[in-house]
Amino acid sequence: MIKNRNLPSGTRDEFGPRAAVKENISSQLFSIFKQRGFTKLTTPILEYADVFKPLNLANYRPYQLLDEQGEALVLRPDLTLPVARMMSTTGVELPAKWYYGGDVFRVKKQLSGSYNQVTQAGIELVGYSSIKGELECLTIALAGCQATGIKEMTLELSDARFVEGVLAALPVPEPTKVALKQALFTKNLTVYNQISELLADTEFGEFLSEWPWLFGDFDTVMKVVQRLPKIPKVQTVIDSLNAVNQFIKQMAPNQHVVLDLSIPSPQTYYTGMAFRGYTQNASDYLFSGGRYDDLLTSFQQIKEPAVGLAFDVDALADRVPLPDTAKQTLIYFDSAQWQEAEEVLQETPNSTLCLADSRDEANRIAVSNNQRLLNLTKEGE
Numbered sequence: 125m126i127k128n129r130n131l132p133s134g135t136r137d138e139f140g141p142r143a144a145v146k147e148n149i150s151s152q153l154f155s156i157f158k159q160r161g162f163t164k165l166t167t168p169i170l171e172y173a174d175v176f177k178p179l180n181l182a183n184y185r186p187y188q189l190l191d192e193q194g195e196a197l198v199l200r201p202d203l204t205l206p207v208a209r210m211m212s213t214t215g216v217e218l219p220a221k222w223y224y225g226g227d228v229f230r231v232k233k234q235l236s237g238s239y240n241q242v243t244q245a246g247i248e249l250v251g252y253s254s255i256k257g258e259l260e261c262l263t264i265a266l267a268g269c270q271a272t273g274i275k276e277m278t279l280e281l282s283d284a285r286f287v288e289g290v291l292a293a294l295p296v297p298e299p300t301k302v303a304l305k306q307a308l309f310t311k312n313l314t315v316y317n318q319i320s321e322l323l324a325d326t327e328f329g330e331f332l333s334e335w336p337w338l339f340g341d342f343d344t345v346m347k348v349v350q351r352l353p354k355i356p357k358v359q360t361v362i363d364s365l366n367a368v369n370q371f372i373k374q375m376a377p378n379q380h381v382v383l384d385l386s387i388p389s390p391q392t393y394y395t396g397m398a399f400r401g402y403t404q405n406a407s408d409y410l411f412s413g414g415r416y417d418d419l420l421t422s423f424q425q426i427k428e429p430a431v432g433l434a435f436d437v438d439a440l441a442d443r444v445p446l447p448d449t450a451k452q453t454l455i456y457f458d459s460a461q462w463q464e465a466e467e468v469l470q471e472t473p474n475s476t477l478c479l480a481d482s483r484d485e486a487n488r489i490a491v492s493n494n495q496r497l498l499n500l501t502k503e504g505e
């Protein structure tokens with residue numbers, strides 16, 4: 125079947141108000157990034173498939189194609205990995221603050237209702253190891269949501285080091301830890317309970333019985349965490365989560381913060397704290413980010429600390445009301461009057477030139493677009 129009038133599934137044409145809203149959101153975000161000292165970086169839409177090896181390809185299945193030499197290429201399913209690739213090949217001096225905007229392509233299940241092409245606008249801070257990196261990302265996350273008109277949003281924190289830290293401290297063999305983690309992440313309670321039963325009489329017993337439900341309001345989750353015996357590495361994680369929660373309380377006192385300590389990290393390459401923003405009754409995230417201190421070692425020998433975040437411009441656009449457009453004026457003129465029409469265009473707010481060649485056609489366009497027609501010609505008078 126010839127498909128020259130169809131689009132590949134999960135893609136769309138964008139025009140009119142939605143395209144304008146997305147453009148507006150991106151430019152609002154870019155101006156925040158620039159104002160805070162970030163530098164623009166663009167990378168190609170096509171990359172070698174190997175760049176994306178650190179991704180969990182079950183969640184980020186890329187569109188594949190081959191180059192002339194038969195090398196596997198993909199349409200980028202992520203924008204952080206290309207930044208890491210670029211950092212390792214260009215010898216840019218660190219630390220660096222990058223921002224970018226562009227589309228990512230992820231093949232979702234047919235009929236999932238999700239789009240396979242998503243516009244992101246994001247930042248990456250490379251070479252900053254302290255919590256100041258996370259705080260800068262969260263400040264930008266809050267500022268971006270506010271600037272684009274999101275009134276209420278929930279901020280979800282998690283940390284890749286928490287699950288690993290607790291598992292490392294459990295007095296069971298490695299394969300049991302792996303099985304427990306798997307059962308926790310998939311919420312397979314039958315298997316989870318069987319394994320945690322082995323530890324019921326230890327100092328971990330009480331905590332383990334609650335671990336699969338360790339998500340929700342920040343302070344409530346932290347109360348359960350207090351039932352854990354002291355594990356120095358886990359304590360560091362708890363301290364940094366508490367510090368971030370305090371910071372948000374000061375910055376945005378009305379912000380609802382939730383904590384999830386029972387999920388896998390949103391990205392396999394995150395090594396520390398991760399943060400996502402969402403609104404009620406919607407499954408997509410407004411932004412998602414986290415720390416990824418090991419990612420550059422996928423491309424080079426030397427490790428570099430890094431943290432970043434990306435806004436989902438489509439998710440933001442879905443929640444921003446379409447603008448009330450002011451009534452437009454359509455200037456109808458003869459081509460010999462171009463100069464005069466240009467002057468009227470400069471003087472008249474919200475005006476555009478009418479490129480039609482007859483008064484009737486100009487009228488029809490004005491009526492169908494709810495515009496006022498300004499006639500500079502002598503025709504039809």
Ligand SMILES: N[C@@H](Cc1c[nH]c[nH+]1)C(=O)O
Pocket residue numbers: 202203204205246247248391412413414415431432433434
């Ligand atoms: N690339 C991540 C977001 C991110 C940017 N920097 C760090 N994380 C994503 O698409 O989920």
